[in-house]
Amino acid sequence: MTDVTSEFEAFLDGFLPADYAENYQRYRRDVKLRTEYQATAYDAGWLIPEWGPGEGGRDLSVPDALAVKLAGARRRVPRLMNIQGVGVAAPAIRAFGTAAQRERLLRPAARGDEWWALGMSEPGAGSDLAALRTTATLADGVFTVNGQKVWTTQADEARWCTLYVRTDPEARPHRGISCLVLDLRSPGVEVRPIRTAGPAVESFSEVFLDDVKVPEEALLGPLHGGWGVAMSSLEHERDMIWINTWLETTRALEPTLTAPELSEHQLVRLGRSLADAEGVRLTGLRTAAQRWAGLPSPASSILKLLGSESVQRAALLSLETAGARAFDDPALFDERLESLGATIYGGTSEIQRNIIAERTLGLPKGTP
């Protein structure tokens, strides 16, 4: 263990309740603990260790920051309440925001004081994000926005939304999109929660936008340059998301790992899932090491696909292994349902396969 990770462990020892590891399942749903964890880790510079002091970090090198995040995953640090705030919105604001936007938005987004939603998908634009039709017209320094977003995670609880809108209807689909920072309290915004199949960890909603006024200063990144903002902020997430899917996979395996009795067939499946989890962790580390060494890291294109499918296989195994015990333990089926979303959000598994085939293997573009 390096010095920084032991310092981080000491921070965790000071913050987490003594029975945290033991009663982890209960603390997972402890909103107060999760909220306080994010703010405290931010203030102490452990939340985004590679960022600077005052930004939730301490200027750690990439390897040290990764070591800290892995140590956190091993200790199963509390799940952040609004993951996309830290993981997607904050990096986008930091990279593309004006000085005024950074000043106003960055700290509360990263610290968890203000929540963020990502307004990308629409009824007619799912996998094909570039088909989005919500429009924004700029006149007298104000955008007027009309349209609809859907599957917007936590829109009902968030203060802000990175809203992707069509600002140039004449341009080719990717070229006419802009990203606006929408205050979800603005007049004309209506958020309607969608009932999920099970008690999902995070809610999602439809967002209706009817002549919503957004000041020109709320443009994030260049006008008509929203596609670049979307790609780069998702990339940031993609680089690190494997830590989370690795953690989720090992967590989903827990009931099987500790089951009193397993058949040989179940042990074989458990072994396969362990190989999944290790495959995610080691590929994440290997590609991070390549990037750090300035080498190409083509295998990072498999992380979303392998990670999400791993979580899914693990949850399925634990449910099936439990057999009739699952009738008495609602968590098992809920985990299974929850895991089914993993291969849909953030680019479905099919889209991931298209990306691997075309960008990594160099096969021809287009899908007849």
Add this chain to the structure above:
Amino acid sequence: MTDWQLLAPDEDALALADTARAQFRSLHGAAAMRAALDGGVPDGWETVADGGYADIGIPEDLGGIGRMIDLVVMLEEAGRALLTAPLLASALAYRTQVAAGVHREDFRRAPAGFGIAEGVVDMDDGNGRCHVERARVLGGPGAAAFTLIVKGPDRAWVVVVDPEAEGVEPVGQATLIDPSRPLPVFRLGGEAGVACAECRELPLGDLDRMLAGARACVAADLVGTAAGALDAAVAHVLQRRQFGRAIGTFQAVKHRLADAYTAVEQARSLAYGAALSLTGEPPGDSATRDCLLANAVAAETAVRVASLFTQLMGAMGVTFEADCHLFLRRAHQTACLLGEPDDLYLAAARIERIERRISR
């Protein structure tokens, strides 16, 4: 430099991989495999020995050079090139000798044979006398020493025996799947048993630990086999045209190749991870587990990707002329060398469950 940074092989390892790739390619593995299928005897040990490849991954105090990660990237290149020189058999023998503490520098002067067999070793006279009814020995003919893991009813042994020693008898048996890597059967015994050149007695429970290094080597070889088949498959679908376009344009083809790529990269990560886990002193149960998983995933991946390569070639894929069956033969034979994947997954799961109980 933390450990995991070596998961991206450093300059030394990459330079070694480059040299090995060029040199192994010049040995024309595919042609040599076809020749072996027609009854030829594979050779190439001299090139391997002169290149110093046998010393890679052997601890420096035993006269070797390099680290486990070097050995793994080198064997990956051997697998990719369908190398027929007996490098894998030797690597398995040396890894097992090193793990058992019976390695000697002079064992590396000639190709080695390796096998796992049931039998007993009589330790009465101190050096060990070995009785084995049937030992399948990878690299058999031409090997200067056989390293065997002998499994008894309640003990196991790692032994090194001289194939010329009294009591060692070939029982014939051609190698049917991949004759470029001969696996002939021998009987070691008679009344007195075969005198061992080296012997180490172990509890049965130590077998997977003893085999961990060999598993990392098999994994590396199979990752290379899978990667070679994948490269060939991608090259083919870019060039073959049907319905007026390259068949690599069809999504059904793309998605299967994307899955194959994902499996190869997962297998490679596990193989490199296994190599690094063996660097701990002494490697513990988690290294044993990592090596079991790496072996199992690489075995399944090599078979799967070689099969996919065959499918994507169309009818050409089932001809002698196409390389598909060479990858497939290599994959199938090597995949079950150290146990069926299901058995390895099962053993890894057991280790994990025991560790979990201890840590709680």
